[in-house]
Amino acid sequence: MGVLWNRMMHAVKSSDVVLEVVDARAPLSTRSEKLEKLVEKMGKELVVIINKIDISDEKLVGEAHKEIMKTKPCIFISARQKQGISHIKKMINMHAPKNKGNIKVSVAGYPNTGKSSVINYLSGRHAAGVAPVPGHTRGEQWIRVNSQIMLLDTPGVVPFGENIDITQGFGRPEKMKHIEDSTDEFIKTVAAAKYNNIKELYKLTDEDLAREDIISVIAKKRGLVIKGGKPDLKRAAQTIILDWNTGKIRAFVD
Numbered sequence: 376m377g378v379l380w381n382r383m384m385h386a387v388k389s390s391d392v393v394l395e396v397v398d399a400r401a402p403l404s405t406r407s408e409k410l411e412k413l414v415e416k417m418g419k420e421l422v423v424i425i426n427k428i429d430i431s432d433e434k435l436v437g438e439a440h441k442e443i444m445k446t447k448p449c450i451f452i453s454a455r456q457k458q459g460i461s462h463i464k465k466m467i468n469m470h471a472p473k474n475k476g477n478i479k480v481s482v483a484g485y486p487n488t489g490k491s492s493v494i495n496y497l498s499g500r501h502a503a504g505v506a507p508v509p510g511h512t513r514g515e516q517w518i519r520v521n522s523q524i525m526l527l528d529t530p531g532v533v534p535f536g537e538n539i540d541i542t543q544g545f546g547r548p549e550k551m552k553h554i555e556d557s558t559d560e561f562i563k564t565v566a567a568a569k570y571n572n573i574k575e576l577y578k579l580t581d582e583d584l585a586r587e588d589i590i591s592v593i594a595k596k597r598g599l600v601i602k603g604g605k606p607d608l609k610r611a612a613q614t615i616i617l618d619w620n621t622g623k624i625r626a627f628v629d
Contacts (some may be wrong), residue, residue, distance in 0.1 A: 392614075428452060461555055490528075562590060599611045
């Protein structure tokens with residue numbers, strides 16, 4: 376993880392503008408205080424990009440957008456639906472140093488916020504590998520967007536010393552330790568959110584949502600059982616995390 380953070384420091388140092396990509400389902404929680412302090416310390420410009428607006432609630436995201444705008448320039452987009460992408464270039468030009476030939480831009484964010492998708496659509500080609508698993512982005516590479524802008528694809532932010540929120544991005548579900556406990560807390564948080572599709576996605580009743588063992592209910596409804604007909608909690612938890620990472624879970628949890 377130290378290596379990844381050193382790469383991030385190098386990326387910020389090499390850039391004029393840093394685009395911090397956050398998840399529209401948790402736009403405040405997926406900001407990295409450590410990254411933002413680093414950008415400020417190095418005298419660089421930061422623009423917050425709220426991505427995945429298509430799987431959140433636009434009104435609630437709009438309120439979060441206003442909150443972020445109090446201190447940082449910010450726009451919301453859907454890289455997947457190519458919504459608002461053109462505004463990113465305008466923001467870069469607005470906040471880049473004046474009269475600069477090549478504007479160097481780095482893209483950062485927690486795992487699975489969609490930074491590679493942002494790079495893909497900005498560059499107009501599939502330069503950064505995209506997969507619904509955190510940590511997929513390859514090593515450092517420069518991508519030319521146009522005659523003025525160069526993009527640096529960077530690894531996902533590793534937030535040392537921060538209180539990590541469960542919505543800030545999960546690792547690969549098959550490699551997570553104690554996944555049942557983390558997912559139990561997570562699914563209850565999402566189910567209690569103002570906006571979510573948990574009930575429809577997993578075909579849950581109000582009674583199901585009121586239960587302490589929601590994962591058990593989901594396991595049985597999905598046919599995920601082990602010997603004796605007991606719910607397979609690990610497989611159910613992996614399914615839920617994968618559904619979050621791939622955008623099947625729509626929500627606003629901040």
